Amino acid sequence: MRFLGNVLAVIVGLLIFSVLSFFILAGIIAIASSSDDEVKVKENTVLHLNLDGRTLVERTSENDFDLSSLSAFGGIPSVGLVNLKKAILTAKENENIKGIYLQAGMVIAGQAILQELRAELEDFKSSGKFIISYGEIYSEGGYFLSSVADEVYMNPMGGMDFNGFASEMVFLKGMFEKIEVEPVVFRVGEFKSAVEPFILDKMSDESRLQTESFLNDLNNIAMTQIGVSRNIPFEKVNEINDQMLIRKPQDAVDLKMVDGLWYEDQVIDLLKERLGLGEDDSINTINVKGINKTSKSKNRLSKNRIAVIIAEGEIVSGKADGMISSEKFAQEIKKARKNKDIKAIVLRVNSPGGSVLASEVIWREMAEAKKVKPVIASMGEVAASGGYYIAAPADTIVAQPNTITGSIGIFGLWFNAQGLLNNKLGITTDVAKTGELSNFMSATRKLSDLEKSIVQKNVEEGYDTFITRVSDGRNMSKDSVLKIASGRVWSGLQAKENGLVDILGGLEDAIAIAASKAGISQDFRVVYYPEEKPWFEQFLKELTDEVQATYTRTQLGTLFPIYQQIEKVKKYEGIMVRMPYDITIQ
Template identity: 70%
Template sequence: MKFLGNVLAVIVGLLVFSVLSFFILAGIIAIASSSDSDVKIKENTVLVLNLNGRTIVERTNDDDIDLSSFGPFGSAPTIGLMNLKTAINTAKDNENVKGIYLRSGMLFAGQSMLEELRNELQAFRNTGKFIIAYDEIYTESAYFLNSVADEVYLNPQGGIEYNGFSSEIIFFKGLFEKLEIEPVVFRVGEFKSAVEPFLLDKMSEENRLQTTSFLNDLNDYAISKVAESRGIAFDSLKVINSKMLVRKNKDALDYGLVDGLWYEDQVRDLIKEKLGLEEDDKINTINVTTINKNAKAKNRLSKNKIAVIIAEGEIVSGKADGVIASESLVQEINKAKNDKDVRAIVLRVNSPGGSALASEVIWRALGEAKKEKPLIASMSELAASGGYYISAPADTIIAQPNTITGSIGIFGLWFNAEGLLKNKMGITTDVVKTGELSDFLSVTRKLTDIEKSIYQETIEDGYDTFISRVAEGRGMSKEEVLQVAGGRVWSGIQAKENGLVDLLGSLEDAIAIAAEKTEVADDFKVVYYPQQKPWFETLLASLGNDVQSRYMKNKFGDLYPVIHQLEGLKKYEGALYRTPFDIVIK
């Protein structure tokens, strides 16, 4: 059996080596064949934005190779918001591009990112060029984006989801009771409900109140934008939305959400007509990656720089990819601070928060950078709890109306696994210690009263620090901050009303304000931190995690979200500045 195991190991090793060699060779070929020269855009060209099945993130590699195409070794298909905006702007300014064909009925993105993308599409339309949208199925979020088009078409057998927003939370109280695991919670703030899934079997009234409030805000805003684009009265559209009156594809046509129930060949004929082509003529098309090779960086020869630092993901300590790792991000902040050509810093935040300690480390670095040059915060989908904490030092905070922010609070979570170990598994423990608290916070027994008081005091100190940081950054008294804290989550609209946000706007607005504060007028170029890794390095880095993730999804199917959230308990260590739960809006 040992011999057989060795043979299998060699075979697996050779297979992995062969696969990696192929990718290395493909990478070399791609690099060799790539060119920095401009791509010539033909006359009467249409930019095709096919975002179906893709998740929009803040930024991807400039070459934007779809790594999902590499089978089980590829990562999930993503596309960068900034890449998309660059493509749309390039198309807007190029006289050979006459329109955009939007195929984006099943994309995955938060409302704030869709808002920024939608505004870019509207600016494109304002030049007199056309946008045609078509798909077989539209999710509600995707329809919000597609509704900006001049004309929207739906497959005759397709459908539209248009029934308002919902956010569902998974509760684990019953599971822990069955396993005899006792969760012990330490928190400050009546709205700090991140721990509710471990203590309750349904939402608390406070959590239901805040979730209802910001969901209604986001939904009303989305309805207002769709109503404006489609020429439908807001009140009428709200009834259509709230009662889900679009139940069949013909309903979408009757209520004015689409312009026709067409097949794709009919839509292509329409595009040909708009381009003045004959029936047998071919439509010249271009995609995001190709058109971006023709994009010109503004003032690329200018010495003046506006640094945009991307902070996306959970906040953790140390160094890591795919999250906001304090050590890694501080290095990027210091690079921008110490570069004499960087005139101002824009922090682009898309985070639910995380480690209180890591948030403090980042806050300190940003505070020091602010002493040297202007600091502007631009909030994306989510800038809550720790995400708000690191935004607080900014001179100006900008959010989108549908950004989710706030959640100024703190919690800590501890589990007593004695019942699971002893009663379910027959495992007992014993301990020898030199001091009364040498086994502080042991998971194999109940906490003592003194342990609870020490931990709770730590949490309360962390909350006081959070309040102080916000008060200092926002020029508010601690009492004023406490009125909007308590762990409560706000929409961008609400956050502006209560003083947590200065302006509603996009990343470009934040960059413009940064430039204004430095008095460089239009003589600046934008540089992004951290520098993007080559696509091949990104692929290698994603192999382990993504293969495991895909295996788990295939194994557990619809139960995967529950398993994934249970696995996420590993993140709940120490004091946390984090959103009340993993907010997923459907």
């Protein structure tokens, strides 16, 4: 049996190796054959933006070959906001592009990133070119983006999720009670509810208050813009949304939310008509990567540069990939500060926060950079807690009205696993020590009052430091900061009213401010950091991540979200400056 098992293992290994080799070879051939090809936009061309089922992130690779084309592993392909905006601007300026065919019904993105992309599409329309949207099913966010189009069509058997925003939290208190693990919490601020999933079985009144407050802001912003685009009064759009009046496809037509219930071939015929083509003619289309190859960087020979450092993910210590690791990002900011050709720095933040120590390391480099050149913070979807901490030193903070920010608070979390070990597993421990605190914060017993007091004092001192960082960066008194802190989360609109944000806008606004402050408004080029890794290295990492995530998701099924929550707990080392919870708006 062991022999047969070994033979089977070898066969499986060879099969996997063969599949990987095929994809790798295909990628090499694709790149080798296309890297030198010059892309030309044919006359009468349509830019096809197919975002349906894709996740919007800050930036993705410009390489020809990426894992998003390999759906065999069940991963969700992603597309970068920077890449999309570049494509739309290029299409606006290219006379051969006549319009955009937008498919974004089930795009996966938060409101602020959709807002930024929507503004770029609005600007595209100012050129007089058309945007036609089609979707089989529209999610709330997908429709928010798609409603900017001149005409919106939906499949006759499709649907529209248009019933307002909701944010659902997962609570783990009952699970910890069953396995006899005791979470011990240290926090400052009545709104610092990041620890609530571990100690409660429902939202606290404070958490519900802040969540409903910013959700209402985000919803009103979306309803206002949809109303303007569709020429429907805000009150009517709000009524449709609040009462979920779109319950079948024809409702969307009757309420003027879509222009017709069409199949895609009918929409293609409409595009042909717009382009002056015959029934049997083919439409010239180009995608994001194709049109971006034709783009010529503004002032590409200029020595003046603006560094845009994209900080996306959780804030952690060290050099971890896929997150805002303190060592890596502090080094990026330091290099930009010392580079004489870089005249200003824009930190693009999309983060719920993380380690207070890692946030402080990045804050230090931001503060040092501010002494020698303009430093601007641009907030994306989320820039809260540690995300706000690292943005605080900036000369100017720019956020979208529906950015989620604030959460100026701090917490510590520890678990007593004595019950699990002793009662569930039959494991006991004993210790010999030289001092009263030699086994400080051991997870195999209850904490002493002295240990609790030491940790709580550290949390309170960390909170005071956080308040000071914001007070100094925003030129506000500490008392003024305390009134809007306590861990409370704000929308970008609320944050501006409270003095936490200077200007409502997107990344391009932040870049323009940086150029103006540096005195190079007309003569500069934008360079993005961190620099992209070689495509092959990215490919292997993405492939590994996709296989692992797909396997775990398949094994756990509906329990996968809880598994993700527990995995995040493992990253909670030391004192944390993090959002109340991971906000998923439905």
